[in-house]
Amino acid sequence: MAKIRGDIKVDIEKCKGCELCVVSCPQNALALSDGINKQGYHYAVLIEDVCTGCTNCSLVCPDAVITVYREDRKTGKKKPVAELRNVTGDIKIEVGAEEEEGN
Amino acid sequence: MGELRLMKGNEALAEAAIRAGMDAYFGYPITPQSEVLEYLTREAYKRTQCTILQAESEIASINMIYGASGAGARVMTSSSSPGISLMQEGISYIAGAELPCLLVNINRGGPGLGTIQPSQGDYFQSVKGGGHGDYRLIVLAPATVQEMADFVQDGWELAEKYRNPVMILSDGALGQMMEKVELREQIDRSKHVIPEWATTGKKKDRERNFITSLFIQPEEMEQVNLQLQAKYKTIVENEIRVQEVQTDDADFVIVAYGLSARIGRKVMELLRADGIKVGLIRPITLWPYPYETVSRAAERVKGFLSLELNAGQMVEDVRLAVNGRCPVEHYGRMGGIIPSPDEVADVIREMYSKIQ
Amino acid sequence: MQEIEHHYEDMDIVCERPTALLDKRMHYCPGCGHGVAHRIIMEAVEELGIQENTIGVAPVGCSVFAYHYMNVDMQEAAHGRATAVATGIKRCRPDKYVFTYQGDGDLAAIGTGETIHTVNRGENVLIVFINNAIYGMTGGQMAPTTLLEQKTSTTPYGREAPFMGNPLKITELLAQLPGAFYVTRQAVNTPLHVRRAKKAIVNGFKWQALNKGTCFVEIVSNCPTNWGMKPVESNKWLEEHMLPFYPLGDMKVPSKEELENG
Numbered sequence: 069m070a071k072i073r074g075d076i077k078v079d080i081e082k083c084k085g086c087e088l089c090v091v092s093c094p095q096n097a098l099a100l101s102d103g104i105n106k107q108g109y110h111y112a113v114l115i116e117d118v119c120t121g122c123t124n125c126s127l128v129c130p131d132a133v134i135t136v137y138r139e140d141r142k143t144g145k146k147k148p149v150a151e152l153r154n155v156t157g158d159i160k161i162e163v164g165a166e167e168e169e170g171n
Numbered sequence: 172m173g174e175l176r177l178m179k180g181n182e183a184l185a186e187a188a189i190r191a192g193m194d195a196y197f198g199y200p201i202t203p204q205s206e207v208l209e210y211l212t213r214e215a216y217k218r219t220q221c222t223i224l225q226a227e228s229e230i231a232s233i234n235m236i237y238g239a240s241g242a243g244a245r246v247m248t249s250s251s252s253p254g255i256s257l258m259q260e261g262i263s264y265i266a267g268a269e270l271p272c273l274l275v276n277i278n279r280g281g282p283g284l285g286t287i288q289p290s291q292g293d294y295f296q297s298v299k300g301g302g303h304g305d306y307r308l309i310v311l312a313p314a315t316v317q318e319m320a321d322f323v324q325d326g327w328e329l330a331e332k333y334r335n336p337v338m339i340l341s342d343g344a345l346g347q348m349m350e351k352v353e354l355r356e357q358i359d360r361s362k363h364v365i366p367e368w369a370t371t372g373k374k375k376d377r378e379r380n381f382i383t384s385l386f387i388q389p390e391e392m393e394q395v396n397l398q399l400q401a402k403y404k405t406i407v408e409n410e411i412r413v414q415e416v417q418t419d420d421a422d423f424v425i426v427a428y429g430l431s432a433r434i435g436r437k438v439m440e441l442l443r444a445d446g447i448k449v450g451l452i453r454p455i456t457l458w459p460y461p462y463e464t465v466s467r468a469a470e471r472v473k474g475f476l477s478l479e480l481n482a483g484q485m486v487e488d489v490r491l492a493v494n495g496r497c498p499v500e501h502y503g504r505m506g507g508i509i510p511s512p513d514e515v516a517d518v519i520r521e522m523y524s525k526i527q
Numbered sequence: 528m529q530e531i532e533h534h535y536e537d538m539d540i541v542c543e544r545p546t547a548l549l550d551k552r553m554h555y556c557p558g559c560g561h562g563v564a565h566r567i568i569m570e571a572v573e574e575l576g577i578q579e580n581t582i583g584v585a586p587v588g589c590s591v592f593a594y595h596y597m598n599v600d601m602q603e604a605a606h607g608r609a610t611a612v613a614t615g616i617k618r619c620r621p622d623k624y625v626f627t628y629q630g631d632g633d634l635a636a637i638g639t640g641e642t643i644h645t646v647n648r649g650e651n652v653l654i655v656f657i658n659n660a661i662y663g664m665t666g667g668q669m670a671p672t673t674l675l676e677q678k679t680s681t682t683p684y685g686r687e688a689p690f691m692g693n694p695l696k697i698t699e700l701l702a703q704l705p706g707a708f709y710v711t712r713q714a715v716n717t718p719l720h721v722r723r724a725k726k727a728i729v730n731g732f733k734w735q736a737l738n739k740g741t742c743f744v745e746i747v748s749n750c751p752t753n754w755g756m757k758p759v760e761s762n763k764w765l766e767e768h769m770l771p772f773y774p775l776g777d778m779k780v781p782s783k784e785e786l787e788n789g
Contacts, residue, residue: 075533079544086558086751086758092718109557117531124718126542130562131553137538195619222618226611227644234608234641238615241602242582242623246615264605370600370616372580372623381594383585383603 074121076114079133083111089125089134098125173353180319181346183354184249184275184339185210187320191327192358194244195222197235199254202287203343204277207249219360229254233261240270241382243369245327245360249275251343252293253284255301262336263302267384269399271330273323274308274338277346280507288507289343289430294484297340298458305396307403309337309410310457312428316350318455324355331366333406340457342480344430344509406459413461414453415468417443421450423523424468426489427478428454430509435478437512438519445516447523457485465492474526475499476519480509498526547573547598554592558758560748561590563715564657567725568628569597571732581624581732582616584609586638588630589663607638610645613652624735626653632662635671635697642697649706649740653731656698656743659750660769667753671695674772679753694772698745702778708740710779714747714770716762723775739785747773 076098083105090098095118100110112125112134121138178186185207188196196215198208211223222239226232232248239246250258255276265272276297280290297310309329311322319341326337365371373379386392416436418424423442427435432453442449452468454461465488469475474497477486483501490499502518504510544550547569555561572581578599585593587606594601604612609627617625634642634656645652661679662668668681672694676685686694702710709731713724724746731742747769751761 074541075531075535075538077533077535082552084557088558088758088762091759107552114531121538121541122718123542127718127721128563128715129566130555130557130559132544132548132562132566134542135540135544136542137535138541139538195615197615224614224618226614227640230608231611231614231641231644234605234611235615235618237604237608238584238602238612239619240615241612242616242619244615244619246619260605261608268603370582370602371620372582373598373600374579379594379598379600381601381603383594385591385603 073139074119075137076119076125077135077137078112080105080111081107082131082133083109084131085109085111086130088128088130092124092128094122094124095120173355175351175353177349178316178352179206179347179349180316180341181206181277182210183316183320183352184323186214186354187323188247189215189219189221190355190357191324192219192245192360192363193221193247194360194363195224195239195246196248197224197226197232197239197246198248199226199229199232199250201251201254203279203289203346204249204251204275206346207275221360229257230261233258233265236272237261237265237268237270240265240272241268241370243365243371245331245363247273247275247323249277251277251279252281252290255293255296259302262308263304263306264384265336266302266306266308267304268382269334270336270382271327271334272336273326273330274336276338276340278340278342280505286507287343289345289480289509290505290507291342291429291431291480292482292484292505293340294457294479294481297338298460306399307335307406307458309333309335309406309459311337311339312455312457313339313341313345314429314432314453316345316348316352319345320352320354329410333402335402335406340429342430343507410456411459411461411463412455413464414455415464416451416453418450418452418468420448421468422448422473423475423519424450424452424472425476425478425519426452426454426465426485428457428485431478431480434510434512434515438478438515441512441516442519445520447519449519460488462488462492465489466494469493469496473497474522476522477501478515479503481505498522545570545573547578549596549598551596553596555589556752558749558751558761559589560659560715560746561657563721564628564655564724564746564748565593565596567715567721568626568655568728570725571729572599575729575732577624577732580622581626582620584613584616584625584627586627586629586633588633590628590630590657591664593628607633607636608641609633609638610650610652610654611641614645614648614650617650617652621651624653624732626655626732628655629657630663631656631658631660631670631672635695639697643701643704646701646741646743647704647706649708651735651738651740653728653735653742653744655728655731656745657748658745658773659748660694661750661753663750663753667750671697672773674768696773698743699778701743706740707743707779708781709734709742711743711777712745712747712773712775714765714775716749716765720775734781734786737786739781745773747775
């Protein structure tokens with residue numbers, strides 16, 4: 069079996085089978101299931117073991133049901149999740165004082 | 172004794188709002204209440220650093236009130252009849268979301284653009300709904316400049332106690348009239364306790380707060396309504412305010428609120444000098460209405476006159492309370508005309524002669 | 528179909544539902560862009576670490592229940608009045624992050640006055656404007672942003688300018704106002720657009736702390752149900768019809784000095 073670089077997990081019961089993930093996948097690794105979930109929708113499934121963990125499917129998913137996993141092959145080390153998720157770069161800022169309530 | 176000043180009703184109300192620790196005022200100019208906004212922009216921020224904002228419309232004002240009240244602030248808006256009409260949707264949302272706030276209506280004549288002169292033509296709008304749905308405002312009707320000031324803090328306390336909007340229903344004459352007023356001490360805004368239901372940012376140790384009047388499930392919507400009705404029942408049981416003047420020995424009673432009550436009092440004196448024993452019932456809360464007081468009086472007196480600056484609105488509530496036990500008539504002038512005591516006394520003499 | 532072996536435990540999560548988005552099934556139709564917009568707003572809130580200091584305002588429209596999904600304090604506004612509600616909140620809680628989430632009917636038809644005056648006053652709030660050129664909740668009627676010739680349930684033969692007016696580019700209009708600090712138009716129809724839209728939302732929140740004016744992010748979105756299309760087709764239609772008329776990009780961006788002198 070080829071080494072997996074990425075993978076996804078679909079929250080099947082919340083998927084509405086809109087197919088937006090299917091067309092966004094550059095690897096054509098996704099399709100809708102033959103079966104249906106409790107809501108009556110065909111849901112997204114990984115059909116080819118070629119996922120690169122690019123996150124495209126998750127980005128366009130209107131129901132936020134796709135969790136994307138990725139293996140860091142270069143270092144073998146896990147990267148901090150927050151850093152990986154932070155697609156927009158440096159965004160940490162100082163927020164206001166915890167308690168101001170006196171207004 | 173608090174500080175004594177000679178002040179216009181509108182300014183006394185604004186001054187009282189500052190002293191009662193108002194956090195925010197949102198309003199839009201309209202005659203005859205613009206002094207409230209003017210006074211506040213001049214005085215409020217520099218003294219208590221509260222928010223004073225002239226909004227782009229009454230619609231925006233009332234929705235700013237919704238937001239600020241939802242964020243736990245002590246808030247007020249004021250307007251006059253056409254502006255209050257514009258606010259009705261927002262008032263219904265505020266009542267539905269159970270937000271406390273103080274609304275001030277310096278009533279002018281209508282319908283439509285009407286006149287800038289005083290009127291009591293907004294009685295129905297204030298006490299019977301105004302906006303959509305089954306809701307109630309607590310309505311306070313001041314009759315003096317002193318009450319214009321006093322009802323501000325009282326109003327907020329009621330609003331916060333019941334999580335319900337409170338309206339001060341005054342009129343153009345009281346708003347413009349100058350009288351002696353005793354002012355209360357300044358309340359420190361920073362000492363306000365922010366209610367736990369307010370949207371102030373979801374802390375880790377609590378669920379998120381949301382302010383809404385939307386309940387799409389019929390069962391839930393009915394429950395919300397039943398809870399509101401239960402609350403209104405508690406208010407009716409506890410918060411009725413009414414003033415009775417010489418009703419003990421009265422054969423005839425004038426029922427009047429606000430400015431009309433001042434005229435009514437003079438009429439009473441004139442007629443008593445003639446030997447007609449007239450008393451006065453002045454509802455101070457127009458909702459909840461003092462039905463009991465009127466009903467008790469109906470046991471003994473020969474007739475009632477509801478004196479109002481309108482075509483006959485409160486008279487319906489007087490008739491409900493009297494329930495056919497004796498004659499109830501209405502007398503009122505419109506268009507900003509304030510009847511003279513002699514004019515009203517003649518009406519009562521005429522009526523009294525028929526029911527003797 | 529190939530049977531795939533999963534090794535989740537050996538891998539890192541690189542993208543998942545933000546915890547600030549409550550773990551509920553959303554009521555939106557399949558493929559609706561509202562879900563993406565909700566998610567990226569909550570991702571931004573989570574990544575900025577401002578969940579405890581954020582207050583949202585939901586509109587009237589399909590996203591009327593936004594507060595059922597966003598795990599922050601929220602208020603539900605009357606139709607069109609979200610920015611007035613946000614003004615009331617922000618003026619009384621100036622150190623909180625306040626945002627509104629509004630559709631095209633809410634923001635650009637019934638609420639146009641409040642929208643313009645809120646931006647003109649430069650209220651320090653973030654306005655997120657979802658433009659899908661139609662009224663979703665009420666069943667697909669014409670919106671102020673409905674394109675010419677577009678068919679809706681109240682323009683059954685297509686929108687005609689002489690009778691129904693022209694589509695309103697309210698974002699361009701707002702960018703003219705001095706109170707606007709940051710005005711941009713984004714979309715959520717492709718992964719790239721979603722990334723950019725999220726960046727814009729992050730900026731909108733982040734820059735609120737500078738107290739320099741209103742941040743306004745339009746998100747061009749779809750409405751598969753009322754456009755009468757499958758979700759994939761609707762995103763294609765969006766690309767082909769919406770984006771030429773509503774081009775993506777920044778309309779007003781703060782200068783380096785403005786950002787530095789915060």
